[in-house]
Amino acid sequence: MSRNPTNQSWKWLPMAAVLALVWAGCAADSSSGGAALGPGEGGTNGDAGFEGAGGQGGTRAPVSEWPTGVSDSLVDQFFADPERNPLDAQGPDAAIADDYADAARVCFATPDTCSDVGCGAFASCCVNNGTCCEPIVDDPPLPAVLDFQQCAGQTVDSCAEGVGSNAVGFGELEPVITGRGLVPNGTATAEGGALIGDLVNLSSQRVEVDVQFKLPVGCNGTCLESAGVAFTASVPGAFVDVGVGLLLSGSREAVNLMIGNAVADSFDAGTDNTQWRLLLSPEGSAQVFRDGNSVGTYVFDAAALERGQFVAFGRNLGAAATSAAIAIIEVQSSFCDNPQAWVDREQISIVLNGNDVPGHASGSGPSIVEQGARRRMAYEVDGEIFVSEEDAPGEFFLTDLNPALIPTEPYEALGVGDPELVWDGNFLLLFYTARDDAGVGSIGVAMSTEEPPVFMNSDAPSLIPTGDVVSYDAPSVVYRDGFWLLVVRATLSSGATELHAFYTNNLDMGWTPVINGGLEELTRVDDPASDITDPSLIIHNSAYHLYYARRTGTRWAVELAVSDELLLWRPMGEVLGGSNEGFDSLGVRSPDVISQPDRIDMVYSGQDGVSFRLGTASRAAPSDTVPSIF
Numbered sequence: 001m002s003r004n005p006t007n008q009s010w011k012w013l014p015m016a017a018v019l020a021l022v023w024a025g026c027a028a029d030s031s032s033g034g035a036a037l038g039p040g041e042g043g044t045n046g047d048a049g050f051e052g053a054g055g056q057g058g059t060r061a062p063v064s065e066w067p068t069g070v071s072d073s074l075v076d077q078f079f080a081d082p083e084r085n086p087l088d089a090q091g092p093d094a095a096i097a098d099d100y101a102d103a104a105r106v107c108f109a110t111p112d113t114c115s116d117v118g119c120g121a122f123a124s125c126c127v128n129n130g131t132c133c134e135p136i137v138d139d140p141p142l143p144a145v146l147d148f149q150q151c152a153g154q155t156v157d158s159c160a161e162g163v164g165s166n167a168v169g170f171g172e173l174e175p176v177i178t179g180r181g182l183v184p185n186g187t188a189t190a191e192g193g194a195l196i197g198d199l200v201n202l203s204s205q206r207v208e209v210d211v212q213f214k215l216p217v218g219c220n221g222t223c224l225e226s227a228g229v230a231f232t233a234s235v236p237g238a239f240v241d242v243g244v245g246l247l248l249s250g251s252r253e254a255v256n257l258m259i260g261n262a263v264a265d266s267f268d269a270g271t272d273n274t275q276w277r278l279l280l281s282p283e284g285s286a287q288v289f290r291d292g293n294s295v296g297t298y299v300f301d302a303a304a305l306e307r308g309q310f311v312a313f314g315r316n317l318g319a320a321a322t323s324a325a326i327a328i329i330e331v332q333s334s335f336c337d338n339p340q341a342w343v344d345r346e347q348i349s350i351v352l353n354g355n356d357v358p359g360h361a362s363g364s365g366p367s368i369v370e371q372g373a374r375r376r377m378a379y380e381v382d383g384e385i386f387v388s389e390e391d392a393p394g395e396f397f398l399t400d401l402n403p404a405l406i407p408t409e410p411y412e413a414l415g416v417g418d419p420e421l422v423w424d425g426n427f428l429l430l431f432y433t434a435r436d437d438a439g440v441g442s443i444g445v446a447m448s449t450e451e452p453p454v455f456m457n458s459d460a461p462s463l464i465p466t467g468d469v470v471s472y473d474a475p476s477v478v479y480r481d482g483f484w485l486l487v488v489r490a491t492l493s494s495g496a497t498e499l500h501a502f503y504t505n506n507l508d509m510g511w512t513p514v515i516n517g518g519l520e521e522l523t524r525v526d527d528p529a530s531d532i533t534d535p536s537l538i539i540h541n542s543a544y545h546l547y548y549a550r551r552t553g554t555r556w557a558v559e560l561a562v563s564d565e566l567l568l569w570r571p572m573g574e575v576l577g578g579s580n581e582g583f584d585s586l587g588v589r590s591p592d593v594i595s596q597p598d599r600i601d602m603v604y605s606g607q608d609g610v611s612f613r614l615g616t617a618s619r620a621a622p623s624d625t626v627p628s629i630f
Helices: 094-107 156-161 519-523
Strands: 145-147 167-170 176-178 181-183 192-200 205-214 225-232 242-249 254-259 262-268 276-281 285-290 293-299 308-316 325-335 343-347 349-352 364-371 374-381 384-392 395-398 416-423 428-435 441-448 469-480 483-492 497-504 512-514 530-540 543-552 555-563 569-576 587-595 599-607 612-620
Touching (some): 156 167, 156 192, 205 242, 225 325, 242 308, 254 285, 254 293, 308 325, 364 599, 428 469, 441 469, 441 483, 519 555, 519 569, 555 599
Parallel strands (some): 364 416, 364 587, 469 530
Antiparallel strands (some): 181 325, 192 308, 205 276, 254 262, 276 285, 364 374, 416 428, 428 441, 530 543, 555 569, 599 612
16 A cells, blocks of 8 residues: 655745744853853853863853854854754844744744644654654554455454464454455444554554555445444443544445544545545644545544554444455554653662662652763752662662762752762763752752762852842753753742753853743743742753743642753643652652653652652653754
8 A cells, every 4th residue: 555645744944944043132242151150250261171071161152142244153052953053054144043033933832833834943843743753663563564355264363463463353243354354243232343453652652544444335325334443442342432543434435533432523435445544643633634635633632542452343234245344454653752651650769788778769859860881860868969870770779878979068058959960971970959058059060080979069169149049959961062051940039930041161160141042931930839940951852851840839740841942942831740649649840851762761759748759750752853954
């Protein structure tokens, strides 16, 4: 069966509309890079780098303004993926920059607009869009092709076994396979058919189902003949509980789109040669194609089909040789990036010599990092920071009970916490919140060359509050090729909280703020009954993913925003909340995530109404699937 391309999202905007970045109103100039905050003279063109921490970071800081006519600019360092940097293709131009910003605002306006034509130019649009997906090649859950006409006379299970899959018939009468295809063999009072393949998680997988039906012969609008394909969340009883699917109605000569056991739309059935396609995306989009042409896009509940079963089903009262049938099915399955599709949520254990360490599984502010072949997790207990090592998924161990960092300096008088581990390829660094005797938070940084890690405090913090900011805490850091990015929670003199971003390519020289972007406005909380904190920034699939925790009343949940260049943000809303059972039944906070080629892993603190406990979760999120813009 021929396949027609349906991924139309990668029709680009006009090149002039996408090959620039608006970087307006920033206070720094091209020589100084702005005034850094913290010890030393920030933002100058230092060349020493952070001693021992990956070598020299570069000769000057990136410029955070982009006025018309400036061609010698380093703003390209802010793109999550320099290989997709529009500035490499075209020089600065104010009109082009405005076009880029306007296009981003249109694409980011609602959760659905990223699927519009042209929005594929933004790597941020790959998230929860059902377009940047990776085909499941090894052991796909559903057979690539089931040509029932070639299986005439066989049982449905032997036909599926012949293509390396499985099928189990159901119903009062076993389904039969004739030269016309699979006849479900249901009755007047019940449906028959077969469950095919393995379970499918439609909240994280995109599935394309191509199907060719055979219309019943001699029906004349009076026969009880139907045949369909669908996904269901339950074992069929007398009737299939259809989550989403296509059902041929022989008497009406129509193909119905079924969503939630109801007819969502109906189309002329055409002939025995009509090709139907059902394209299901994990954000809950169901698109129907007839002979390669889209006839409609609809919404279905993908979350209800996290354990979906593919089923061929129907009812047939006529002779098998003339009944409605399914001639052939073709299926393509892919993993996609759906930020709500977290799986394998479990509580973390921390042991020493095989025994649980009292109180440590309730540690706060977890941070996870991959250091070569090792995976480490830092957390805070009673104002001290410990670093553990993963032994198995969800299981971490300590080599001794000595903290990796303890408060020793005046600016740490009330303790250290919110650890953020970073591996720069040579050394393990620890960023953290330090609170002085007045409770004012600042950001410290330390480095370890020992094993197990032991960090030495600096004489002064690397980022201190200034101006309207009265406290900084909860650092998240991204390091790439000598360039550092920092996101922190800022508490303002008004009591409001919001997230701020900084950059440097020399840790000894302090941090320069990224200003006039949309992060502050997106994350600001003024209501004393709410709060925002615990940012976790990563680069995944050519975009920035910024997770953070939001409190509403007493309930905590994790939200997500994505961006190509740290200025224009696409908010994704809540992506992880309480599980309704177990240690994280009521909420989650303190997310820290790491990017893997095929997924994103998270550690967090789960809330059960009594205490917070450390937990872990994962979700499918293929990388290297964003298309090139060149």
